[in-house]
Amino acid sequence: MSLVRLSKVTKTFGTVVVLQEVDLSIEAGEVVVLVGPSGSGKSTLLRCINALEPINGGDLVVDNISVRAGRSQIRAIRQEAGMVFQQFNLFPQMTALENVAFGPRHVRGCSKVDAIAQAQALLEKVGLADRGHHFPSELSGGQQQRVAIARALAVKPKLMLFDEPTSALDPELRHEVLRVMQSLAEEGMTMIVVTHEMAFARQVGTRMIFMEDGKISVDGNPTSLLGNPENQRLREFLQHVH
Amino acid sequence: MVRRRTAELITRVRLAGIAGAPDTITWMATMEFDWSVIVDATPALLGGARLTILITLVGLVGGLAVGFVAGLMRAYGGRFLSAFAFTYIELIRGTPIVVQVMFIYFALPVLADIRVNPMTAAMTAIVVNAGAYIAEIVRGSFLSVHKGLKEAGLALGLPMWKVLLYIIGPVAFRRMIPPLGNQFIVSLKDTSLFIVIGVGELTRQGQEIMAANFRAVEIWTAVAILYLLMTGTLTLILRITEKRMRML
Numbered sequence A: 001m002s003l004v005r006l007s008k009v010t011k012t013f014g015t016v017v018v019l020q021e022v023d024l025s026i027e028a029g030e031v032v033v034l035v036g037p038s039g040s041g042k043s044t045l046l047r048c049i050n051a052l053e054p055i056n057g058g059d060l061v062v063d064n065i066s067v068r069a070g071r072s073q074i075r076a077i078r079q080e081a082g083m084v085f086q087q088f089n090l091f092p093q094m095t096a097l098e099n100v101a102f103g104p105r106h107v108r109g110c111s112k113v114d115a116i117a118q119a120q121a122l123l124e125k126v127g128l129a130d131r132g133h134h135f136p137s138e139l140s141g142g143q144q145q146r147v148a149i150a151r152a153l154a155v156k157p158k159l160m161l162f163d164e165p166t167s168a169l170d171p172e173l174r175h176e177v178l179r180v181m182q183s184l185a186e187e188g189m190t191m192i193v194v195t196h197e198m199a200f201a202r203q204v205g206t207r208m209i210f211m212e213d214g215k216i217s218v219d220g221n222p223t224s225l226l227g228n229p230e231n232q233r234l235r236e237f238l239q240h241v242h
Numbered sequence B: 001m002v003r004r005r006t007a008e009l010i011t012r013v014r015l016a017g018i019a020g021a022p023d024t025i026t027w028m029a030t031m032e033f034d035w036s037v038i039v040d041a042t043p044a045l046l047g048g049a050r051l052t053i054l055i056t057l058v059g060l061v062g063g064l065a066v067g068f069v070a071g072l073m074r075a076y077g078g079r080f081l082s083a084f085a086f087t088y089i090e091l092i093r094g095t096p097i098v099v100q101v102m103f104i105y106f107a108l109p110v111l112a113d114i115r116v117n118p119m120t121a122a123m124t125a126i127v128v129n130a131g132a133y134i135a136e137i138v139r140g141s142f143l144s145v146h147k148g149l150k151e152a153g154l155a156l157g158l159p160m161w162k163v164l165l166y167i168i169g170p171v172a173f174r175r176m177i178p179p180l181g182n183q184f185i186v187s188l189k190d191t192s193l194f195i196v197i198g199v200g201e202l203t204r205q206g207q208e209i210m211a212a213n214f215r216a217v218e219i220w221t222a223v224a225i226l227y228l229l230m231t232g233t234l235t236l237i238l239r240i241t242e243k244r245m246r247m248l
Helices: A042-049 A071-080 A096-106 A112-125 A141-154 A171-186 A198-204 A222-227 A232-241 B002-019 B021-030 B035-076 B079-093 B097-112 B118-144 B147-155 B160-197 B202-213 B216-244
Strands: A004-013 A016-026 A031-035 A057-062 A081-084 A159-163 A190-194 A207-212 A215-220
Touching (some): A016 A042, A016 A215, A031 A198, A042 A057, A042 A159, A042 A190, A081 A141, A081 B147, A096 A112, A112 A141, A141 A171, A141 B147, A207 A222, A207 A232, A215 A222, B035 B079, B035 B160, B035 B202, B035 B216, B079 B118, B097 B118, B097 B160, B118 B160, B160 B202, B160 B216, B202 B216
Parallel strands (some): A031 A190, A159 A190
Antiparallel strands (some): A004 A016, A004 A057
8 A cells, every 4th residue: 555645636726737637656665756847846746745735636645544534634644744844944932852842742642751852862863962952043054954854753754755855055054954864764764855956866765756847757766767867858957957 | 261361371472572581481480380280180190090001901901802813813714704803803993993982882872772881881992992903913913924834833733723822823922012012002092082981091080180270281291291101111011021032
């Protein structure tokens, strides 16, 4: 049983069709790298998976729950699909530790002590054990994004969605975030990553999907796709990215 | 009586202009600030100020509650709730508060057989009036919070009410403080309009004393200073609240 299954998913914003009858299955343990030119629908696809955007047609099932089910079912999906945003979106009134402890406390119903202990362990995992008492505004972009990853992990999701997690970062800060993501992949986390980091795709990805105009046009192994892209559009795209 | 004094004053000022120093001195003498007038008026004025504070406090607490509900209905309610809140806000913002309190005090008994004493009418008017303005402040502040925060909260699997309460609310609240301060001060001063239904608040007390002793300068100076003390205190409280919170 696939962890994520899209069947003929269509998404429109007004008259603009962003996703056109997309079919896709993702198994547990896969690290899927989603690439494509801007406006191709990759971010929207990601946001449809945890129901931040409602779909207009077809069906999308995550962990056996359809995004078309009711509100409480949608919340269940979101608890299984952690999300990391381009702009981090940390809660500014909370310290790093409180940010990470918030999910377990309010979503999983953990006790305060447990939630804080868990949060501390997660901050350690992303290399920020000594930054727990700092507010987001006191952290660098790379640190903020690592806190955001810890925050998403704290709810113990089965799947992690990354929406251009390094695009808002300076080049020298990107590697610290990518390293955390790599170790997560090595632990066997299922991940869907929208990114322009082709080195990451090659090293960490188990599957690469190239989207254009709201459709999946190439789906395959990252090493072979990046080494010898047969699709003309993908070849052009890769030339621009590198 | 008042008219005669005014005429007299005008004549003196005119004479002073033509004849020079001696007359000016006589004119100044009649304007001498009599502190004993203020001392005598103080108990009554303080009593009035107490009522002003009471109406304002009840009005602001109630207004905040009404404002939060109406503002959130406007921002996040469905079409029906939003339209309901919108109608309330427009009705109140579109009519003067004097008309509103007159309506509550004089028209409601006729219309619906609801009889209220002046104090209740005054408090209700402030609650209803401040509530409408605060609703817009609340709506604006909540909607000004970056939508990424809402998405981050929802993406964790939180229900919307928890996102509003724990994530957006605290950020929005900090942005509300300056415009709320404005509204608090406006509401406090608006209580002076309840003179029209005979509530014995500060302005009414001043008016009554003035009608008896004609010491306009002393009385209105004292009344103005009392208002300044009250609004100043409000400003100070808001300033401290703002300082103690990290702006986000």
